[in-house]
Amino acid sequence: MIKLNNIHKSYEMGSSKLHVLKGIDLEIEQGEFVSIMGSSGSGKSTLLNILGMLDNYDEGSYHLAGKLIANMSEKKAARLRNEMVGFVFQSFNLISFKNAMENVALPLYYQGVSRKKRNVMAMEYLDKLGLKPWAEHMPNEMSGGQKQRVAIARALISKPKIILADEPTGALDTTTSYEVMEILKEINEIGITVIIVTHEHDIAAMTQKIVRLKDGRIHEVIRNGELSEFRYKYSKELQPA
Amino acid sequence: MLDLDLWKEILSALKQNRMRSFMTAFGVFWGIFMLIIMSGAGRALENGVMEGVKAFATNSAFFWTERTSIPYEGFQRGRRWNYDNQDIEYIRQNVREVEYLSPRLFGWQQNGDNTVRGERTGAFNIYGDYPDYFKIDGWTPVKGRLMNEIDVLQKRKVCVIGERVVEVMFDKEEDPIGQYLKISGVYFQVVGVIHPETRINIGGGKKEETIIIPFTTMQTAYNYGNVIHFFSVTAKKGYSVSGLQEKLQRILKERHKISPDDVQAIGSFNIEAEFVKFSALFTGIQVLTWIVGIGTLLAGVIGVSNIMLVIIKERTQEIGIQRAIGATPAKIITHIVAESVFLTVMAGYVGLSLGVGILEILNKILEAAGDEVFFRNPEVNLTMALAALGVLVISGMFAGLIPAKRAISIKPIDALRDE
Ligand SMILES: Nc1ncnc2c1ncn2[C@@H]1O[C@H](COP(=O)(O)OP(=O)(O)OP(=O)(O)O)[C@@H](O)[C@H]1O
Ligand SMILES: [Mg+2]
Numbered sequence: 001m002i003k004l005n006n007i008h009k010s011y012e013m014g015s016s017k018l019h020v021l022k023g024i025d026l027e028i029e030q031g032e033f034v035s036i037m038g039s040s041g042s043g044k045s046t047l048l049n050i051l052g053m054l055d056n057y058d059e060g061s062y063h064l065a066g067k068l069i070a071n072m073s074e075k076k077a078a079r080l081r082n083e084m085v086g087f088v089f090q091s092f093n094l095i096s097f098k099n100a101m102e103n104v105a106l107p108l109y110y111q112g113v114s115r116k117k118r119n120v121m122a123m124e125y126l127d128k129l130g131l132k133p134w135a136e137h138m139p140n141e142m143s144g145g146q147k148q149r150v151a152i153a154r155a156l157i158s159k160p161k162i163i164l165a166d167e168p169t170g171a172l173d174t175t176t177s178y179e180v181m182e183i184l185k186e187i188n189e190i191g192i193t194v195i196i197v198t199h200e201h202d203i204a205a206m207t208q209k210i211v212r213l214k215d216g217r218i219h220e221v222i223r224n225g226e227l228s229e230f231r232y233k234y235s236k237e238l239q240p241a
Numbered sequence: 242m243l244d245l246d247l248w249k250e251i252l253s254a255l256k257q258n259r260m261r262s263f264m265t266a267f268g269v270f271w272g273i274f275m276l277i278i279m280s281g282a283g284r285a286l287e288n289g290v291m292e293g294v295k296a297f298a299t300n301s302a303f304f305w306t307e308r309t310s311i312p313y314e315g316f317q318r319g320r321r322w323n324y325d326n327q328d329i330e331y332i333r334q335n336v337r338e339v340e341y342l343s344p345r346l347f348g349w350q351q352n353g354d355n356t357v358r359g360e361r362t363g364a365f366n367i368y369g370d371y372p373d374y375f376k377i378d379g380w381t382p383v384k385g386r387l388m389n390e391i392d393v394l395q396k397r398k399v400c401v402i403g404e405r406v407v408e409v410m411f412d413k414e415e416d417p418i419g420q421y422l423k424i425s426g427v428y429f430q431v432v433g434v435i436h437p438e439t440r441i442n443i444g445g446g447k448k449e450e451t452i453i454i455p456f457t458t459m460q461t462a463y464n465y466g467n468v469i470h471f472f473s474v475t476a477k478k479g480y481s482v483s484g485l486q487e488k489l490q491r492i493l494k495e496r497h498k499i500s501p502d503d504v505q506a507i508g509s510f511n512i513e514a515e516f517v518k519f520s521a522l523f524t525g526i527q528v529l530t531w532i533v534g535i536g537t538l539l540a541g542v543i544g545v546s547n548i549m550l551v552i553i554k555e556r557t558q559e560i561g562i563q564r565a566i567g568a569t570p571a572k573i574i575t576h577i578v579a580e581s582v583f584l585t586v587m588a589g590y591v592g593l594s595l596g597v598g599i600l601e602i603l604n605k606i607l608e609a610a611g612d613e614v615f616f617r618n619p620e621v622n623l624t625m626a627l628a629a630l631g632v633l634v635i636s637g638m639f640a641g642l643i644p645a646k647r648a649i650s651i652k653p654i655d656a657l658r659d660e
Contacts, residue, residue, distance in 0.1 A: 049654050
């Protein structure tokens with residue numbers, strides 16, 4: 001599904017150059033549930049944005065569903081994003097002057113689906129996420145958890161192959177975080193690849209594979225089988241010294 | 242562009258920012274409003290003046306006499322002289338460019354009341370004229386008839402009178418037709434009440450205070466001999482009045498022993514030349530209106546572009562989200578340009594309607610004021626309104642294009658990061 005080969009990315013900062021990703025090799029299969037961890041500034045968001053075709057890379061190659069993602073026109077990138085990827089952001093990124101239903105329906109608008117049809121679909125997805133009564137509400141009338149569920153519904157409505165979520169629980173309390181993770185898990189169970197960025201070990205522990213970044217490189221990859229060990233390690237880390 | 246969803250998107254975006262949309266629109270509204278008002282006012286002045294001279298034969302010229310200014314053939318300078326019947330006869334025989342020729346005698350208003358009917362008296366402008374005169378300066382009979390050839394031939398003692406004369410000399414219910422007026426001691430029967438079609442007035446005073454009697458009657462009844470004070474001519478089709486005017490001046494100078502170099506002795510002017518001057522003036526006014534109007538409009542459009550730029554900056558994140566979830570650059574551009582065009586056209590439309598509405602009201606007021614005013618029909622023609630609308634659409638597009646280009650020049654990721 002996703003194949004990264006020696007990906008490099010630097011940011012120009014005036015005269016100096018900030019080398020953020022220093023050769024990332026990573027393969028993610030269809031239907032995996034992956035979390036990316038690492039300290040602040042280690043390049044997690046940068047990596048996720050490259051995966052989501054929101055940003056380009058300097059070196060290496062990125063294949064998505066067998067297609068090389070490089071030097072694409074913005075038009076093509078937009079279409080691919082719309083077809084392949086659903087985004088969930090830490091700050092929700094809902095459009096403030098549209099109600100929940102309209103926000104969810106927006107990706108279908110860009111696909112040219114009729115208003116009636118896309119609103120019906122949006123209601124369906126809101127219903128799935130238990131938000132039907134909130135369909136007519138504006139984003140500023142909803143709680144963080146509700147907003148994030150609207151954002152997830154919006155990411156799902158175009159039936160993407162991949163959901164990319166940058167700290168989806170970063171702005172939520174523990175209970176709400178777990179609810180959101182439960183939803184993402186269900187999404188994953190129907191075969192959608194889910195990739196999240198997180199700082200929280202308990203959140204990461206709910207995924208099948210943890211990719212730890214350090215200094216722009218992959219420090220370690222913890223797979224499904226080793227997760228119990230990770231859980232153990234993580235609980236030890238939490239113990240007061 | 243006929244995408245209903247697009248319009249719903251645009252309307253909701255604009256509704257969301259009512260105040261801002263309003264402020265943006267105001268510049269354009271004002272520009273087009275001013276353009277319409279100014280152009281309408283210019284046009285009204287033109288209509289007013291042109292209406293006043295419309296029924297006046299544009300190919301006409303007028304002649305009167307002044308004192309000579311150069312001694313010639315034994316005559317001293319400062320000599321008084323008059324045209325006479327022989328001049329008219331000569332011109333009729335020999336100058337084939339002449340279409341109508343109408344000699345005139347002036348009565349004397351300055352001597353006080355010159356018209357009497359029983360107890361009533363009044364001071365009016367008395368003219369002795371030929372019927373041809375009505376072909377040069379249009380009058381319509383509102384009652385009775387105009388003067389005719391037979392009146393002149395038979396030297397009948399009949400007169401046609403202006404509306405003011407009726408007011409002064411008759412009771413409200415009285416029918417003036419068939420009644421008699423004593424004009425400078427001679428009785429004339431009223432055969433018509435006439436209304437002027439033009440505001441050009443030769444001889445001064447109000448046109449409504451005119452009494453016209455047959456030229457021949459006036460010449461004999463008041464002992465003018467064969468003197469003529471004044472005459473009007475029109476040129477036949479295909480001949481220029483200015484040419485005719487010069488030719489007649491030459492002939493008359495020769496017949497009355499006036500130096501060919503005397504520019505003062507023959508008073509004369511032709512309407513054609515005046516018309517050309519007027520037309521140039523009004524063209525000038527319209528051109529100026531458009532320059533100022535387009536300038537104001539341009540300022541409005543630049544305002545739209547500027548504010549759209551600010552809007553785009555404010556909405557950078559929103560645009561980033563839209564692009565992240567699949568909006569193509571073309572879609573974003575269409576969106577912003579359509580929004581800009583919509584704003585401009587709506588504002589322009591309101592300005593246009595309001596401008597036309599105000600002109601309409603002005604028109605009503607002017608109509609009520611009657612035809613004394615040199616300001617009439619401040620209309621805006623359809624072509625101009627359509628042209629203005631076209632200019633609006635195009636300028637709205639340009640106003641939107643720059644901000645739209647700016648919006649898509651930002652990478653979606655940078656747009657998303659924008660806080
Ligand atoms: N557009 C940019 N221009 C310049 N530097 C950038 C840009 N985006 C990110 N960086 C830098 O690149 C590095 C990696 O950023 P990134 O956002 O990927 O970190 P992160 O791992 O997501 O951190 P966090 O956990 O704080 O979100 C940081 O040092 C950041 O300052
Ligand atoms: Mg980050």
